[in-house]
Amino acid sequence: MKTFFAAALLAAAAAAQPHAVPAQDAHQQHTPKAQESASGAEEVLRRGEPIGDSSRVAFADALKEPQRYAGKTVVIEGVVRRVCQAEGCWVEIGPKGEGEGSVRVTFDHKFSVPKDASEMNFRAEGKLKVKTLSKERVEHLVKDDGAKIKTKPDGTADEVTFLATGVELWK
Numbered sequence: 001m002k003t004f005f006a007a008a009l010l011a012a013a014a015a016a017q018p019h020a021v022p023a024q025d026a027h028q029q030h031t032p033k034a035q036e037s038a039s040g041a042e043e044v045l046r047r048g049e050p051i052g053d054s055s056r057v058a059f060a061d062a063l064k065e066p067q068r069y070a071g072k073t074v075v076i077e078g079v080v081r082r083v084c085q086a087e088g089c090w091v092e093i094g095p096k097g098e099g100e101g102s103v104r105v106t107f108d109h110k111f112s113v114p115k116d117a118s119e120m121n122f123r124a125e126g127k128l129k130v131k132t133l134s135k136e137r138v139e140h141l142v143k144d145d146g147a148k149i150k151t152k153p154d155g156t157a158d159e160v161t162f163l164a165t166g167v168e169l170w171k
């Protein structure tokens with residue numbers, strides 16, 4: 001009886017195998033790839049396409065002269081200030097340490113980041129975009145949303161956004 005039971009268990013295990021494999025594969029797609037570099041000093045969370053060797057632009061420079069980098073593919077680095085609390089589909093990043101200004105980074109809804117990624121270091125490759133906000137729009141954002149916006153003499157302001165193809169986050 002004991003032998004039969006063991007054989008039955010083995011058969012059951014073998015039968016379960018074909019189902020177990022695809023289920024595991026499907027799950028791995030959602031697992032952060034950070035484990036790959038577990039032996040490294042820092043654990044990096046990657047989303048989207050791998051970051052290539054586009055020129056690195058310091059956060060402060062990007063904000064100071066956004067027109068200079070607009071439309072070019074660059075790598076920008078900063079610290080996460082806010083994350084979309086609905087789906088993690090955008091982050092607002094600021095400079096490391098002291099410093100003003102922020103850039104909203106979106107992912108074209110191709111991937112998302114953890115909603116608790118606030119305060120993490122952040123690096124993204126993609127394109128910087130500068131949009132001029134009208135005087136009315138600026139006033140609305142400042143008055144109603146409490147936004148801090150550096151306005152130009154005519155009351156308009158440059159809003160800098162970044163469309164990322166890939167991001168990296170680490171603590």
Ligand SMILES: [Cu+2]
Nearest residue numbers: 084086087089
């Ligand atoms: Cu969102």
